[in-house]
Amino acid sequence: MGGVDPRRRVPRTDAVLADPRLVAAAAAVGRDRVKAAVRQAQDRARRGEITPEAVPVEALAALPSAAPRAVLNATGVLLHTNLGRAALSDAAVAAVVAAAGHTDVELDLGTGRRARRGRDAVDALAAAVPAAEAVHVVNNGAAALVLAATVLAADAEIVVSRGELVEIGDGFRLPDLLTSTGARLREVGTTNRTTPADYAAAIGPRTGFVLKVHPSNFRVTGFTSAVPVRRLAALGVPVVVDIGSGLLAPDPLLPDEPDATTTLRAGADLVTASGDKLLGGPQAGLLLGSAALVERLRRSPLARALRVDKLTLAALAATLGDRDTPTRTALHADPAVLRTRTELLRDGLAAEGCKADVVPSVAVVGGGGAPGVELDSWALSLPERYAGPLRAGDPPVLGRVARGRLLLDLRCVPEHADAAVRVAVLAVPDGD
Numbered sequence: 001m002g003g004v005d006p007r008r009r010v011p012r013t014d015a016v017l018a019d020p021r022l023v024a025a026a027a028a029v030g031r032d033r034v035k036a037a038v039r040q041a042q043d044r045a046r047r048g049e050i051t052p053e054a055v056p057v058e059a060l061a062a063l064p065s066a067a068p069r070a071v072l073n074a075t076g077v078l079l080h081t082n083l084g085r086a087a088l089s090d091a092a093v094a095a096v097v098a099a100a101g102h103t104d105v106e107l108d109l110g111t112g113r114r115a116r117r118g119r120d121a122v123d124a125l126a127a128a129v130p131a132a133e134a135v136h137v138v139n140n141g142a143a144a145l146v147l148a149a150t151v152l153a154a155d156a157e158i159v160v161s162r163g164e165l166v167e168i169g170d171g172f173r174l175p176d177l178l179t180s181t182g183a184r185l186r187e188v189g190t191t192n193r194t195t196p197a198d199y200a201a202a203i204g205p206r207t208g209f210v211l212k213v214h215p216s217n218f219r220v221t222g223f224t225s226a227v228p229v230r231r232l233a234a235l236g237v238p239v240v241v242d243i244g245s246g247l248l249a250p251d252p253l254l255p256d257e258p259d260a261t262t263t264l265r266a267g268a269d270l271v272t273a274s275g276d277k278l279l280g281g282p283q284a285g286l287l288l289g290s291a292a293l294v295e296r297l298r299r300s301p302l303a304r305a306l307r308v309d310k311l312t313l314a315a316l317a318a319t320l321g322d323r324d325t326p327t328r329t330a331l332h333a334d335p336a337v338l339r340t341r342t343e344l345l346r347d348g349l350a351a352e353g354c355k356a357d358v359v360p361s362v363a364v365v366g367g368g369g370a371p372g373v374e375l376d377s378w379a380l381s382l383p384e385r386y387a388g389p390l391r392a393g394d395p396p397v398l399g400r401v402a403r404g405r406l407l408l409d410l411r412c413v414p415e416h417a418d419a420a421v422r423v424a425v426l427a428v429p430d431g432d
Contacts, residue, residue, distance in 0.1 A: 152208045
């Protein structure tokens with residue numbers, strides 16, 4: 001008499017779905033998706049590709065991740081584009097969670113009537129930059145420029161220095177972005193030198209506005225000249241300035257980084273910037289300037305297509321009300337404190353038999369902000385072979401490799417996560 005057909009041992013769907021691991025997965029990615037993964041695993045078991053007992057594990061492995069994985073940023077790059085730039089503050093995270101349900105994003109609870117969308121975020125931005133007569137928010141920095149170009153220069157000319165026609169990342173270039181709106185570019189000056197006379201000679205009846213762009217991710221040094229905003233403001237046409245990194249007021253650590261307040265006071269009619277860089281908030285495009293200009297932009301049909309969602313508005317409002325963002329904390333971290341933290345981490349590893357060194361490090365702003373600014377820091381130095389296992393860990397820990405060593409700079413790692421870094425390093429198998 002033959003044995004029992006293995007196919008009869010394949011567990012029933014309802015039994016597999018009752019597995020606590022799959023119950024948790026269903027809550028994260030949806031029951032239908034989990035059920036489909038279970039049936040695929042059952043089919044594999046019937047074909048003999050896996051054992052019947054492996055069905056729950058295989059179904060779980062086939063499911064996609066419910067969300068991006070949280071990463072500990074030990075690279076020493078404050079605004080790492082590949083890691084999503086700015087980390088949100090606790091207040092901003094709480095605001096996003098609160099906004100995940102039904103909110104008063106466009107409702108006045110007192111009257112029960114429709115209200116201005118995102119008024120809390122808009123009012124907070126206006127309060128943070130009193131030099132702006134009005135403000136508006138769109139979904140990213142590029143969108144802010146596209147909206148300005150569409151409204152102010154469709155079928156007209158944008159006068160811009162050749163030295164400021166930058167690539168903004170991932171192959172996207174500013175000239176292509178601007179001309180996609182129907183505007184024409186009137187390039188003036190040279191790569192390294194542009195004068196007030198260059199702009200004056202280019203301005204005419206077809207000029208929509210003069211654009212000044214901060215070259216936020218590179219520097220040109222040597223025989224150079226650029227025209228300050230106050231000189232451009234005297235030309236008699238609107239001046240739009242893209243400051244890039246979203247600094248709203250001067251910061252002594254970043255003396256060469258333009259900020260919205262100073263730029264507006266110098267005479268700019270409109271300033272555009274990003275929300276997820278030095279401001280330390282969510283991805284957003286900020287527009288600040290004259291009331292008449294901002295209202296024209298806000299009433300454009302394109303503004304509807306570029307508007308931000310309720311989660312972004314909630315995070316932005318909370319960020320503007322919280323000075324102690326992770327970005328600001330990392331930027332102003334005391335190198336002496338960082339050294340002490342790193343030495344404590346080294347000593348904790350040594351107590352477990354893992355040898356590491358503490359070495360000087362240089363951190364940078366990154367994310368297209370403050371090029372050339374170097375921040376004194378300290379790093380834990382490990383053999384390079386630790387890099388891959390740490391990236392694959394839970395949580396992943398990302399450092400930087402230099403000269404055959406993996407450097408873990410704690411400047412962007414919350415202090416409470418130092419213990420998690422220690423556990424992650426100790427979990428790497430001994431390769432000696």
